[in-house]
Amino acid sequence: SQTIHQWPATLVQPVGSPLSLECTVEGTSNPNLYWYRQAAGRGLQLLFYSVGIGQISSEVPQNLSASRPQDRQFILSSKKLLLSDSGFYLCAWAVGGSDYKLFFGSGTQLSVL
Amino acid sequence: LAKTTQPISMDSYEGQEVNITCSHNNIATNDYITWYQQFPSQGPRFIIQGYKTKVTNEVASLFIPADRKSSTLSLPRVSLSDTAVYYCLVGDIGSSNTGKLIFGQGTTLQVKP
Numbered sequence: 001s002q003t004i005h006q007w008p009a010t011l012v013q014p015v016g017s018p019l020s021l022e023c024t025v026e027g028t029s030n031p032n033l034y035w036y037r038q039a040a041g042r043g044l045q046l047l048f049y050s051v052g053i054g055q056i057s058s059e060v061p062q063n064l065s066a067s068r069p070q071d072r073q074f075i076l077s078s079k080k081l082l083l084s085d086s087g088f089y090l091c092a093w094a095v096g097g098s099d100y101k102l103f104f105g106s107g108t109q110l111s112v113l
Numbered sequence: 114l115a116k117t118t119q120p121i122s123m124d125s126y127e128g129q130e131v132n133i134t135c136s137h138n139n140i141a142t143n144d145y146i147t148w149y150q151q152f153p154s155q156g157p158r159f160i161i162q163g164y165k166t167k168v169t170n171e172v173a174s175l176f177i178p179a180d181r182k183s184s185t186l187s188l189p190r191v192s193l194s195d196t197a198v199y200y201c202l203v204g205d206i207g208s209s210n211t212g213k214l215i216f217g218q219g220t221t222l223q224v225k226p
Contacts, residue, residue: 032206032212034214036216043200043217043218043219044200044216044219046213046214046215046216049212049213050212051206051211051212057211057212057213059213059215088154090157092156094206094212094214096206097205098143098144098145098164098205099145099162100145100204100205101147101159102147102149102157102159102202103159104156104157104158105156106156107154107156
């Protein structure tokens with residue numbers, strides 16, 4: 001069966017520090033991969049998505065970046081965190097055609113202080 | 114991409130049936146309609162998916178009219194544990210699509226005793 005691993009579960013970082021969040025998927029091949037962010041009490045904001053290795057589409061022009069070095073690995077990074085980067089970060093994957101299903105990881109709660 | 118519009122919040126009482134409607138006026142031919150449930154500090158989880166008419170599973174029903182410009186999630190006999198945010202997602206990650214999946218603002222359902 002397919003599983004998605006996302007870590008760490010919680011993270012407290014000072015302003016200006018770097019960030020690396022990793023997500024891996026098991027049990028499937030060539031999935032679409034997604035990074036979403038959720039501010040407190042808000043909806044899901046799409047940050048990046050990838051339809052294949054090395055293919056990254058950005059939805060939010062800011063100090064975050066994403067990479068997909070392997071088929072089932074998706075990494076979210078920042079060189080210098082801002083206070084506004086605080087939030088709940090969710091990785092997700094999907095396969096299939098029109099009748100896709102999107103599956104989410106357990107999320108990372110990031111607090112930038 | 115089809116934009117979705119849902120009520121921001123709804124209240125209900127235990128044992129009642131709850132219907133949440135989502136508007137998606139510019140839904141594309143290949144788009145499926147999927148509903149997700151999210152509890153605090155967790156990733157959304159799949160509830161139900163449909164293309165047209167009615168779909169039913171063990172937890173919900175999904176009603177889609179012939180023009181597909183809206184859909185209604187029906188939760189029978191809700192309990193306190195159904196208090197959550199419900200998202201309607203309209204999209205397609207098939208070969209003809211970029212893979213982008215954008216969520217609407219979601220509906221916060223509060224079930225009262």
